[in-house]
Amino acid sequence: MKVSAWIVPFLIALAAGGGIGGARIFAAPSFSRDFGPAEAGGRPESVRMVVRGLKCVDTARTLAGQFEGVPGVIRYVAYASRNEARVTYDGAVTGPQALEEAVEGPVFVPGTGEILFHQFEVVSIQDEPIR
Numbered sequence: 533m534k535v536s537a538w539i540v541p542f543l544i545a546l547a548a549g550g551g552i553g554g555a556r557i558f559a560a561p562s563f564s565r566d567f568g569p570a571e572a573g574g575r576p577e578s579v580r581m582v583v584r585g586l587k588c589v590d591t592a593r594t595l596a597g598q599f600e601g602v603p604g605v606i607r608y609v610a611y612a613s614r615n616e617a618r619v620t621y622d623g624a625v626t627g628p629q630a631l632e633e634a635v636e637g638p639v640f641v642p643g644t645g646e647i648l649f650h651q652f653e654v655v656s657i658q659d660e661p662i663r
Contacts, residue, residue, distance in 0.1 A: 562612035563592035567605045575623035576606060580659075583635060585652040586615050594639060595652060602626060602634045615655075628657050 570576045586595055592610035595617060599605045604625030609618045619631055632654045639651040654662050 559611045559613050559616075562589050562610045563596060564607065564609040565596045565599075566607050567599065570606050570622045571625065574604075574625065576620055577623040578618060578620045579628045579631060579657060581617045581619070581628075581632070581635065581657050582615050582655040583617050583652050584615065584655050586610060586612055586617060588612050591652075592617075594641075595635065598634045598637060598639065598652070599631070602630065605631070632657065632662070 583595065585591060589612060592612050595610060596608050599608050599619065604622040605619060606622060607620040610616070611618070617635070621627075621631065635652050635654050636650075639648040640646075641648060656662055
C-alpha cells in the first residue's frame with residue numbers, strides 16, 4: 533500500500549494539535565498536594581485562581597510550596613495547561629485574599645537558597661479579574 537508523502541506529516545501535526553487543544557478542554561491535574569484535614573467544625577471552601585507563572589509541573593510544585601505554613605489550607609491542585617490553581621481551605625481560618633498574598637509572595641528555592649520575587653501573579657479569582 534502506497535501512502536502519499538504529505539499524509540505522515542499531516543497526521544503528526546493533527547495529533548500534536550489535538551493533544552495541545554485537548555489538554556485545554558480535558559485538563560488533568562499537573563500536580564496536587566494535601567496539607568491536612570480541616571479542623572473539626574471547619575468550613576471547607578474552594579477557590580479557583582488563574583496564576584501567571586504556573587506553566588508546567590515544576591512551577592506547579594513550586595507554587596505548592598507557597599501554601600506551606602499558611603493556616604487553613606487543606607488541598608492544592610494545579611492545572612498547568614490552564615494556568616489554574618484550585619485551593620481548598622478552611623473558611624473559618626483563612627480566605628482568598630490570604631491565599632492570593634501567599635501565591636504572590638517571594639519564592640524560596642531550597643536547592644540554591646535563592647529568593648525569587650514576582651515569580652507568580654494571580655490574574656483572576658473565581659473568574660473575577662484582579663486589578
